[in-house]
Amino acid sequence: xxxxxxxxxxxxxxxxxxxxDAGDTQANGENGYAVLTLEQAKKLYPSTINARDFGAIPNDxxxxxxxxxxxxxxxxxxxxxxxxxxxxGNYDLMTFDRGAAIPVIxxxxxxxxxxxxxxxxxxxxxxxxxxxxxxxxVANITFDANEVPFAGAVVTAVGDGYFDCKVIPPHKVKDGAxxxxxxxxxxxxxSMGGDSKYRIDNYQLATKLKIKKLSEDTMRVPLEKYARMPxxxxxxxxxxxVYGPGxxxxxxxxxxxxxxxTINSHPGxxxxxxxTENILIDNLKVQSxxxxxxxxxxxxxxxxxYCRGRIDIxxxxxxxxxxDATNVHQMYWMLSxxxxxxxxxxxxGKERQGGFPAEYLPKVGDTISFGTKDNWLRMETFxxxxxxxxxxxxxxxxxxxxxxxxxxxxxxxxxxxxxxNPVLNIKNCKVRGNRARGFLIKVAEANVENCSFERxxxxxxxxxxxxxxxxxxxxxxxxxxxNCSFKDCNFWGAGGKEGIAILDAAAFTKxxxxxxxxxxxxxxxxxxxxxxxxxxxxxxxxxxxxxxxNTIK
Numbered sequence: 001x002x003x004x005x006x007x008x009x010x011x012x013x014x015x016x017x018x019x020x021d022a023g024d025t026q027a028n029g030e031n032g033y034a035v036l037t038l039e040q041a042k043k044l045y046p047s048t049i050n051a052r053d054f055g056a057i058p059n060d061x062x063x064x065x066x067x068x069x070x071x072x073x074x075x076x077x078x079x080x081x082x083x084x085x086x087x088x089g090n091y092d093l094m095t096f097d098r099g100a101a102i103p104v105i106x107x108x109x110x111x112x113x114x115x116x117x118x119x120x121x122x123x124x125x126x127x128x129x130x131x132x133x134x135x136x137x138v139a140n141i142t143f144d145a146n147e148v149p150f151a152g153a154v155v156t157a158v159g160d161g162y163f164d165c166k167v168i169p170p171h172k173v174k175d176g177a178x179x180x181x182x183x184x185x186x187x188x189x190x191s192m193g194g195d196s197k198y199r200i201d202n203y204q205l206a207t208k209l210k211i212k213k214l215s216e217d218t219m220r221v222p223l224e225k226y227a228r229m230p231x232x233x234x235x236x237x238x239x240x241x242v243y244g245p246g247x248x249x250x251x252x253x254x255x256x257x258x259x260x261x262t263i264n265s266h267p268g269x270x271x272x273x274x275x276t277e278n279i280l281i282d283n284l285k286v287q288s289x290x291x292x293x294x295x296x297x298x299x300x301x302x303x304x305x306y307c308r309g310r311i312d313i314x315x316x317x318x319x320x321x322x323x324d325a326t327n328v329h330q331m332y333w334m335l336s337x338x339x340x341x342x343x344x345x346x347x348x349g350k351e352r353q354g355g356f357p358a359e360y361l362p363k364v365g366d367t368i369s370f371g372t373k374d375n376w377l378r379m380e381t382f383x384x385x386x387x388x389x390x391x392x393x394x395x396x397x398x399x400x401x402x403x404x405x406x407x408x409x410x411x412x413x414x415x416x417x418x419x420x421n422p423v424l425n426i427k428n429c430k431v432r433g434n435r436a437r438g439f440l441i442k443v444a445e446a447n448v449e450n451c452s453f454e455r456x457x458x459x460x461x462x463x464x465x466x467x468x469x470x471x472x473x474x475x476x477x478x479x480x481x482x483n484c485s486f487k488d489c490n491f492w493g494a495g496g497k498e499g500i501a502i503l504d505a506a507a508f509t510k511x512x513x514x515x516x517x518x519x520x521x522x523x524x525x526x527x528x529x530x531x532x533x534x535x536x537x538x539x540x541x542x543x544x545x546x547x548x549x550n551t552i553k
Contacts, residue, residue: 033278035312038259041137045083045111049074058089058117065093065101072102072110080109080135088116092146093127099245100129107133114141122146124267126245130253130276138248139259144289148172149241149267152185152294153219155234162222163230164214165238170292174240175213179221180205181239181322183435184230185294186455191433192237192320193457193492200234201435202227205242237294242322244268244298250276252359254309258282263297264289270301270321275359275420278309287319298322301434306330306360310423321434328424329442329472331360332414335370336396341404342383346415347396349471356395361388366419368399369474373408374515377465377506379416379475381409412512414467416474418444426451437462438489444477452485459503460489463539465518468507476504476542477520481527488531499533504541517543525549 034040054074055067068084068091075082093101101121104110112128119141121127127143130136151172153165167173182202184194193199202223209222221238223229230236246269250256254277262285263270270286273279286301288294300323304311311328318325337345348356362368362385369379387400424446431438431453438453438460453460461481465473486501495503502524508514518541525548529536536552539545 033255033309035280035310036257038139038282041257041259042083042111044081044109044135045137046081047078048083048085051084051086056086056091058087058091061092063094064091065095068102069097072104072107075110076107080107082109083111083113086112086114086117086141090118090120093119093121094123096123096125098129100126100249102128104128104130104133104136107136109135111137111139112141113139116140118142118144120144120146124241124244126247126249128248130248130250130256132252134254136253136255137257137259138261140261142262142264143247143266144264145266147174148265148293149298150237150239150295151219152235152237155230155232155236156218158229158232161225162220164218164220165236167217167219168292170290171294173213173217173219174211175219177211177240178207178209179211179223179238179240180207180242181298182221182223182227182230183237183239185235185237187235189433189455190291190320191455192435193455194234195491198231199492200228200230200236203242211238239295239298239322241267242298246270246272246303247297248272250274250279252276254278256280258284261285262287263301265293265295266297268297269299269303270297272300272302273304274306276304276307279304279307279311280314281312281316282314284313284316286321287317294320295322296320300324300327302326304328304422306417306420307422308420310425313426314428316429318429318431318438319433323435324437324440325429325431325434326426327440327442328422329440330417330420330474332416332467332471332473333361335409335411335413335415337411338405338409339398342401344399344401344405345396346399349414349467351395356392358390358392358397361390361397362399362417362419364388366417368401369416369418370405370409370413371513374513375518376413376512376514377467377473377475377508377518378516379418379473381406382418412509414471414473418474421474431456431460440464441476441479442473444474446476446479448479448481448484450483452487453489453501454487455491456489457492458490458494460486460501461503463504463519463522463541464506465541466507467512468509475518475520476522479519479522481523482525483527485528486530486532486536489536490532495538497533497535497538499531499536500538501529501532501536502539504539506541517541520544522546523548527551529553
């Protein structure tokens with residue numbers, strides 16, 4: 001009874017905070033959620049069970065995943081408010097259930113407290129799959145792979161459709177692996193990308209070609225016909241995996257919190273969230289275990305799609321990932337037929353990838369958005385959803401609306417979901433040495449403050465609407481970037497020019513009306529740019545840009 005009272009008091013505390021703007025890290029009380037410190041969050045979990053009692057023994061070299069799953073089931077039976085405590089040491093994740101070492105499904109108010117533990121995964125699955133759950137916290141844990149899913153090497157020979165290379169310790173040859181990604185690496189600057197004049201950035205994700213081991217430290221790497229060939233003497237990074245499942249995956253969940261987590265090596269993304277309401281990440285470190293390893297996560301450090309509420313990323317470090325530090329967006333559906341002013345048929349915008357992700361369709365009560373007559377990505381036309389009928393076989397959905405759409409809303413227009421549009425707040429973070437961008441911001445409201453960016457191969461911050469290839473949006477309406485530093489960013493020259501550190505962009509399908517700017521307001525103030533050229537800011541797709549007190553060195 002005492003523990004139940006404590007849990008209710010803690011939840012009442014979380015619900016008692018008033019909602020603030022994107023930059024407020026203290027409060028957001030909508031639907032019982034608050035941005036909490038770790039010590040505050042611990043009050044949500046007044047009961048403790050020990051993982052050892054279920055057979056999770058550190059440093060014994062045996063599978064611990066089953067024991068952690070059993071501990072989770074015990075916590076769920078208590079009805080929530082439970083902290084699962086591990087001891088410091090290494091735990092091996094060798095068995096998996098429903099695609100994850102620990103599937104957190106249908107759980108409420110459970111915390112995994114590693115107390116400095118390291119979880120080592122032995123297969124390419126997610127570690128924590130959080131689904132249909134609320135108030136899940138992961139804290140004080142390091143994640144690592146038993147085998148590093150990449151190798152740094154020096155090219156020693158180039159042949160017809162392949163190159164040979166000598167692997168640089170501590171990387172290892174992996175005979176028979178598929179070379180899914182090859183990128184230049186700059187050892188001097190400890191970063192991806194080589195130089196701007198000649199670089200390798202090959203993706204062959206579906207390749208069936210295999211690496212051949214020539215000796216203990218040399219291997220032959222085959223390339224698809226379209227790939228760019230490196231030169232003898234080039235230093236490259238060969239990825240054996242790229243877009244595997246995240247260390248922590250969250251889907252159809254609410255109030256996910258991550259504190260003091262380190263991701264050293266992982267064959268995929270670090271943290272991935274979809275259809276999740278409220279995500280807090282505080283002191284996440286995505287970085288290689290040692291400097292002589294060329295990479296951390298082989299894909300994005302974090303990635304969020306169709307989320308709601310707010311996303312806070314605080315006090316975190318992102319180094320040497322294979323892709324962005326974060327990408328926050330939704331996916332556009334396309335209006336395939338306007339049946340009447342209040343009934344529309346839609347299809348998946350990114351249909352080139354196949355599939356039909358019905359879970360990403362708007363829900364009843366959501367507000368959908370369309371563009372204007374003269375710009376189909378300037379989302380200023382809204383209506384609330386009253387009904388959704390899904391035809392998965394033929395890959396379309398019929399959506400009924402509460403209010404009629406204007407006559408100019410026509411077939412082929414992108415459709416956004418204004419309700420899947422989380423407030424984004426990023427503070428006190430560092431991004432360095434990765435391939436691609438720092439932050440991709442594709443939400444209406446965002447705040448980026450006191451962050452540093454160094455040697456991102458592409459723009460450090462990109463605000464992009466795309467209805468042509470990725471079909472990711474939506475437009476930004478109120479973005480603030482302040483007190484940030486940018487050094488040697490975008491040396492690959494995205495946006496048509498090297499050094500553009502902050503860029504907005506819009507990609508329209510041929511024939512789409514595209515008059516005027518898409519985004520509304522972006523304020524950039526008190527920022528410093530070094531090694532980014534004389535024009536490090538390009539925000540031509542913003543109606544009301546405000547630039548104040550910025551320094552270009």
